[in-house]
Amino acid sequence: MERSKQKQMNESENEADSAINGHFDGRVKIPGWSAGGAAGTPSTAPSSSVMESWREERTRSLEDNELSLPSIAAAYTTILRGLGEDPQRQGLLKTPWRAATAMQFFTKGYQEKIIDVLNDAIFDEDHDEMVIVKDIDMFSMCEHHLVPIFGRVHIGYLPNKRVLGLSKLARIVEIYSRRLQVQERLTKQIAVAITEALQPAGVGVVVEATHMCMVMRGVQKMNSKTVTSTMLGVFREDPKTRDEFLTLIRS
Amino acid sequence: MEYQKAAELNGLCNGKIVTEYLCRNGFSELTVDAKKVAVQHKNETSRKEAEDESRLPALEEAYTTILRGLGENTDRQGLLKTPLRAAKAMQFLTKGYHETIYDVLNDAIFDEDHEELVIVKDIDMFSLCEHHLVPFFGKVHIGYLPSKKVVGLSKLARIVEIYSRRLQVQERLTKQIAMAISEALQPVGVAVVIEAAHMCMVMRGVQKMNSRTVTSAMLGAFREDPKAREEFLALTKSA
Numbered sequence: 001m002e003r004s005k006q007k008q009m010n011e012s013e014n015e016a017d018s019a020i021n022g023h024f025d026g027r028v029k030i031p032g033w034s035a036g037g038a039a040g041t042p043s044t045a046p047s048s049s050v051m052e053s054w055r056e057e058r059t060r061s062l063e064d065n066e067l068s069l070p071s072i073a074a075a076y077t078t079i080l081r082g083l084g085e086d087p088q089r090q091g092l093l094k095t096p097w098r099a100a101t102a103m104q105f106f107t108k109g110y111q112e113k114i115i116d117v118l119n120d121a122i123f124d125e126d127h128d129e130m131v132i133v134k135d136i137d138m139f140s141m142c143e144h145h146l147v148p149i150f151g152r153v154h155i156g157y158l159p160n161k162r163v164l165g166l167s168k169l170a171r172i173v174e175i176y177s178r179r180l181q182v183q184e185r186l187t188k189q190i191a192v193a194i195t196e197a198l199q200p201a202g203v204g205v206v207v208e209a210t211h212m213c214m215v216m217r218g219v220q221k222m223n224s225k226t227v228t229s230t231m232l233g234v235f236r237e238d239p240k241t242r243d244e245f246l247t248l249i250r251s
Numbered sequence: 252m253e254y255q256k257a258a259e260l261n262g263l264c265n266g267k268i269v270t271e272y273l274c275r276n277g278f279s280e281l282t283v284d285a286k287k288v289a290v291q292h293k294n295e296t297s298r299k300e301a302e303d304e305s306r307l308p309a310l311e312e313a314y315t316t317i318l319r320g321l322g323e324n325t326d327r328q329g330l331l332k333t334p335l336r337a338a339k340a341m342q343f344l345t346k347g348y349h350e351t352i353y354d355v356l357n358d359a360i361f362d363e364d365h366e367e368l369v370i371v372k373d374i375d376m377f378s379l380c381e382h383h384l385v386p387f388f389g390k391v392h393i394g395y396l397p398s399k400k401v402v403g404l405s406k407l408a409r410i411v412e413i414y415s416r417r418l419q420v421q422e423r424l425t426k427q428i429a430m431a432i433s434e435a436l437q438p439v440g441v442a443v444v445i446e447a448a449h450m451c452m453v454m455r456g457v458q459k460m461n462s463r464t465v466t467s468a469m470l471g472a473f474r475e476d477p478k479a480r481e482e483f484l485a486l487t488k489s490a
Contacts (some may be wrong), residue, residue: 007447024390059322060321060322062285063461064322068319068320068322071316071320072316072320072321074316075312075313075314075316075320076308076313076317076384078310078312079310079313079314079338079384080311080418081341082306082309082313082338083306083310083341083345083348083418084345084348085345085348085418087473089418091381091382091418092381092418094382095382095383095384095418098382098383098384099383099384099385100317100320102348102383102385102451102455103317104321104452104453105295105322105455107321107323110321110322110323137460139450139453139454143327143329143330143331144313144333144336145332145333145337145340146314146317146333146334146340147337147340147386148385148386148450148454150450150453150454180318180321180323180329180330180333182329212386213340213376213397215388216344216377216386216388217340217343217344222375226440
């Protein structure tokens with residue numbers, strides 16, 4: 001737990017830039033701070049843009065998971081009691097552990113780095129037409145209510161001599177969605193990660209999702225969907241490219 | 252008395268007749284006697300709405316521990332009030348513990364000389380898996396053959412709400428709804444079908460996106476008479 005305590009102390013130094021999740025997304029790298037196995041992370045000049053995010057540190061490791069499991073499970077037992085349930089009944093006996101493991105799975109994006117996922121799968125290809133991967137199922141957690149968000153992601157990019165393995169786009173979605181998220185930020189993080197990795201001519205990301213915090217509670221609107229999009233590069237400047245992308249993801 | 256047993260399965264003393272139930276979290280005045288259980292559950296609930304506010308701080312602290320344990324920074328702007336919001340959300344999602352069937356049904360049972368099938372279908376249902384604390388949601392179809400007594404239609408949906416807004420197992424939920432209607436109306440037969448998607452299967456574990464779980468409870472005429480069951484199933488099949 002030492003590691004996470006250290007992180008807590010470091011966090012208080014950078015509170016101004018605390019809008020982004022994953023701790024070190026786009027933050028100044030603290031000199032001398034090593035998160036264990038931080039290969040290839042440069043010490044950068046202060047720059048707090050999200051563009052740094054793809055080179056970020058892992059904020060959580062498998063050992064951290066193991067170490068924090070008991071305290072999370074104890075917290076869940078408290079929650080069960082606080083809700084008026086009996087944690088000793090047969091159906092709930094192991095629920096704190098299952099719920100804790102499930103929650104760690106839902107936030108496993110904190111354990112992964114973009115650079116691990118992408119490193120081998122960038123290829124030089126003389127292709128400069130649009131590449132789209134659509135209908136990628138996405139599951140995330142609302143950071144405000146800790147309730148699931150799920151939907152689909154459509155990604156399109158215009159390569160500039162470099163293409164990416166197609167499943168890597170889906171893996172990028174996984175890394176960023178399996179976190180405590182806000183849909184706007186998720187969309188942007190995916191787009192920026194692809195931009196940083198490939199330097200394409202343009203990237204477009206559309207996320208269409210249902211928020212259980214709106215469906216199961218609160219306003220309780222069953223059929224509402226939230227759509228966010230990020231257009232970078234040519235997709236932002238050229239309306240025709242954007243049109244083509246949006247038409248192709250509709251069909 | 253079957254209903255009493257079903258209701259005990261969650262929300263009260265769960266699965267067994269207990270002679271004494273002392274709860275550590277604030278309503279230790281509820282000492283349940285085996286003989287008193289039948290009366291107790293009709294008037295009492297395992298959680299009082301008035302106590303929800305006082306439980307919030309403990310829940311908030313638990314959620315803060317969880318956030319820290321997951322490696323997040325609880326001081327960042329987006330997470331500042333999350334423990335409170337998550338605690339309130341969880342209390343809302345388990346508000347079925349506040350309510351009893353008798354509160355909801357008492358006025359809306361009418362004498363009506365109707366003996367044909369009455370179906371209320373496509374009732375949206377949202378519940379929480381008791382094993383992983385992750386939502387499962389879907390649709391409930393309820394049908395019953397009245398025996399001189401009909402119930403207000405929205406009350407069927409309210410019964411679904413009471414039992415689904417708890418930590419549930421889909422099988423038990425189906426049975427509880429069926430038994431509640433059975434107890435309240437003494438109809439000739441009751442049928443309940445639930446079709447739901449379980450996020451614990453979709454978002455984690457096996458991760459099968461399109462799988463649905465279907466459970467049904469057939470009581471009375473629906474169990475004995477295949478034609479009645481067929482009619483119900485045919486009418487609730489989505490076109």
